[in-house]
Amino acid sequence: xxxxxxxxxxxxxxxxxxxxxxxxxxxxxxxxxxxxxxxxxxxxxxxxxxxxxxxxxxxxxxxxxxxxxxxxxxxxxxxxxxxxxxxxxxxxxxxxxxxxxxxxxxxxxxxxxxxxxxxxxxxxxxxxxxxxxxxxxxxxxxxxxxxxxxxxxxxxxxxxxxxxxxxxxxxxxxxxxxxxxxxxxxxxxxxxxxxxxxxxxxxxxxxxxxxxxxxxxxxxxxxxxxxxxxxxxxxxxxxxxxxxxxxxxxxxxxxxxxxxxxxxxxxxxxxxxxxxxxxxxxxxxxxxxxxxxxxxxxxxxxxxxxxxxxxxxxxxxxxxxxxxxxxxxxxxxxxxxxxxxxxxxxxxxxxxxxxxxxxxxxxxxxxxxxxxxxxxxxxxxxxxxxxxxxxxxxxxxxxxxxxxxxxxxxxxxxxxxxxxxxxxxxxxxxxxxxxxxxxxxxxxxxxxxxxxxxxxxxxxxxxxxxxxxxxxxxxxxxxxxxxxxxxxxxxxxxxxxxxxxxxxxx
Numbered sequence: 001x002x003x004x005x006x007x008x009x010x011x012x013x014x015x016x017x018x019x020x021x022x023x024x025x026x027x028x029x030x031x032x033x034x035x036x037x038x039x040x041x042x043x044x045x046x047x048x049x050x051x052x053x054x055x056x057x058x059x060x061x062x063x064x065x066x067x068x069x070x071x072x073x074x075x076x077x078x079x080x081x082x083x084x085x086x087x088x089x090x091x092x093x094x095x096x097x098x099x100x101x102x103x104x105x106x107x108x109x110x111x112x113x114x115x116x117x118x119x120x121x122x123x124x125x126x127x128x129x130x131x132x133x134x135x136x137x138x139x140x141x142x143x144x145x146x147x148x149x150x151x152x153x154x155x156x157x158x159x160x161x162x163x164x165x166x167x168x169x170x171x172x173x174x175x176x177x178x179x180x181x182x183x184x185x186x187x188x189x190x191x192x193x194x195x196x197x198x199x200x201x202x203x204x205x206x207x208x209x210x211x212x213x214x215x216x217x218x219x220x221x222x223x224x225x226x227x228x229x230x231x232x233x234x235x236x237x238x239x240x241x242x243x244x245x246x247x248x249x250x251x252x253x254x255x256x257x258x259x260x261x262x263x264x265x266x267x268x269x270x271x272x273x274x275x276x277x278x279x280x281x282x283x284x285x286x287x288x289x290x291x292x293x294x295x296x297x298x299x300x301x302x303x304x305x306x307x308x309x310x311x312x313x314x315x316x317x318x319x320x321x322x323x324x325x326x327x328x329x330x331x332x333x334x335x336x337x338x339x340x341x342x343x344x345x346x347x348x349x350x351x352x353x354x355x356x357x358x359x360x361x362x363x364x365x366x367x368x369x370x371x372x373x374x375x376x377x378x379x380x381x382x383x384x385x386x387x388x389x390x391x392x393x394x395x396x397x398x399x400x401x402x403x404x405x406x407x408x409x410x411x412x413x414x415x416x417x418x419x420x421x422x423x424x425x426x427x428x429x430x431x432x433x434x435x436x437x438x439x440x441x442x443x444x445x446x447x448x449x450x451x452x453x454x455x456x457x458x459x460x461x462x463x464x465x466x467x468x469x470x471x472x473x474x475x476x477x478x479x480x481x482x483x484x485x486x487x488x489x490x491x492x493x494x495x496x497x498x499x500x501x502x503x504x505x506x
Contacts, residue, residue, distance in 0.1 A: 016156075023094070030071070137178045286339050302478070304316065335352075357485065
C-alpha cells in the first residue's frame with residue numbers, strides 16, 4: 001500500500017515568545033528542543049518567534065545555544081538540517097533567575113519586552129514549566145506578581161504545566177487553586193505527553209468519525225475493556241523519585257485514565273475543547289469505588305524481584321539505589337473498575353501498568369461479546385477467536401481487529417484472523433517526540449488534548465481510595481513478580497474472578 005501524507009495544510013502558529021523555565025534541565029534538551037526543531041523544519045513555527053530559556057545557573061546566551069545544538073545532535077528524531085538549526089537558534093535568548101530571587105522576574109519582564117519588540121511577537125507568551133513540581137506554584141505566583149500573567153491589549157499569556165499534577169486529591173486541588181489565583185482556566189494547559197501520540201488521538205476519530213463503531217460502543221455489545229501500559233525499563237537511577245511516587249501515582253491518574261476517558265466518554269456535542277474536556281471529566285467522575293475495602297478487592301499491587309528482561313539482568317526493586325530496603329512502593333498496578341452510567345453498566349474496565357515487564361506494550365483492547373453459537377454448536381468454543389478491537393499505541397502505532405473466518409477447504413473449520421492497520425504502512429509521517437502537536441496546539445490556543453481542573457480532580461478522586469487502602473495495608477497484599485514476567489499471578493486472578501483473562505503481553 002502506498003504511503004500517504006496528510007492532506008491538511010497546517011498554518012504556522014501564532015507569533016509568540018516561548019519561555020522555558022528549567023531551561024538547563026533534561027526535559028528541555030531531550031524533548032522540547034527536538035520538538036521545536038521538528039516544528040521549525042515542518043514550517044509550523046511563525047517567523048515572529050523567540051525562545052527564552054530561564055534557569056538559576058549563570059550562563060551566556062551563546063553557551064545556552066551551544067548546549068541546545070549538542071542536544072539536537074544527540075536527541076533529534078530525524079536528520080538535522082544545519083540551516084534549520086541556525087534559524088531556530090538565532091531567536092534564542094537566555095535569562096538567569098528564579099522565583100526566590102528578589103527582582104529577578106521584574107528583570108525577566110523587562111527583557112521579554114525588549115525581545116518582543118525586536119522579534120515582533122505581539123506580546124504573546126507561552127510559559128513552559130519544565131521544572132520539578134515544587135516550582136510550579138512559586139513560578140506562577142512570581143509571574144502574577146510581576147504582571148506577566150495578565151492578558152491585555154489583545155496579547156495572550158498561557159502556562160504549560162507538566163505532570164505530576166499533584167500527588168493525591170488534596171494536593172491536586174491545592175495546586176489548581178494556587179494556579180487559578182494567578183491565571184484563568186483558559187490560560188492553563190496541563191500537559192500529558194501521552195496525548196501527543198497519534199494513536200491516542202485517533203481513538204476520538206475511530207469512535208466518532210466512523211458510523212460502524214459508535215452504535216455498538218456500549219454494554220449491549222462490549223464485554224469488557226483492557227488498558228495496558230507495560231514497560232521493560234526498570235526504575236534505574238530514578239529510585240529516589242519512584243520510591244516516593246509508585247506506579248499508581250506515576251501512571252494511572254494521567255496516562256491510563258486519559259486512555260480510559262477517550263474510550264468511554266459520551267459523544268461530545270461538538271469537537272472543541274470545552275465539550276471534549278467536559279465529556280472526559282464526566283466519565284472519570286463516574287468511576288465508582290466506594291470504600292477502601294472495595295479498593296483492595298478491585299486492585300493488585302506488585303513489586304518486581306530480580307530477573308532478566310531480554311538479555312539484561314535486572315536487580316530487585318529493593319536493591320535499587322535510593323530505594324528503601326523494606327520499601328512497599330508498588331512497581332505494578334492492576335485495577336478492575338466499573339463506570340456507573342447507562343452506556344457502561346456491568347462492563348468491567350481492567351487497567352494494568354508496570355515496570356520491568358517482559359515486553360513494552362501500550363494498548364487499549366475492546367472485547368466484544370461472543371456471538372450465539374447455535375449454528376456452530378459442534379465446534380469447540382475454545383477454537384473460536386475472541387473479537388478484539390485493539391488500538392496499539394506502542395511499540396508500533398496501529399489498530400487491529402480480530403475475528404473468525406472459515407479455513408479454506410471442503411469442511412467447515414473456523415480460525416481467528418487479524419485485520420491490521422499500522423501508521424507507518426499507510427502514512428508518511430516523520431518520527432517525532434510526541435510533544436510537537438501539544439506545543440503547536442498551545443500556540444494556537446487549542447486545549448482539546450489538555451486536562452481541565454475538573455478532569456484532573458476527577459482522576460485523583462477515583463484513585464484516592466486505592467492510595468488510602470494501600471497506605472493502611474502497608475506491606476500486606478504487596479505481591480512479588482519476577483522482572484521479565486507479565487506481572488504477578490494475583491493480577492491474572494483479578495481478571496479471572498470476572499470470568500475473563502488478560503491478553504498476553506507480546
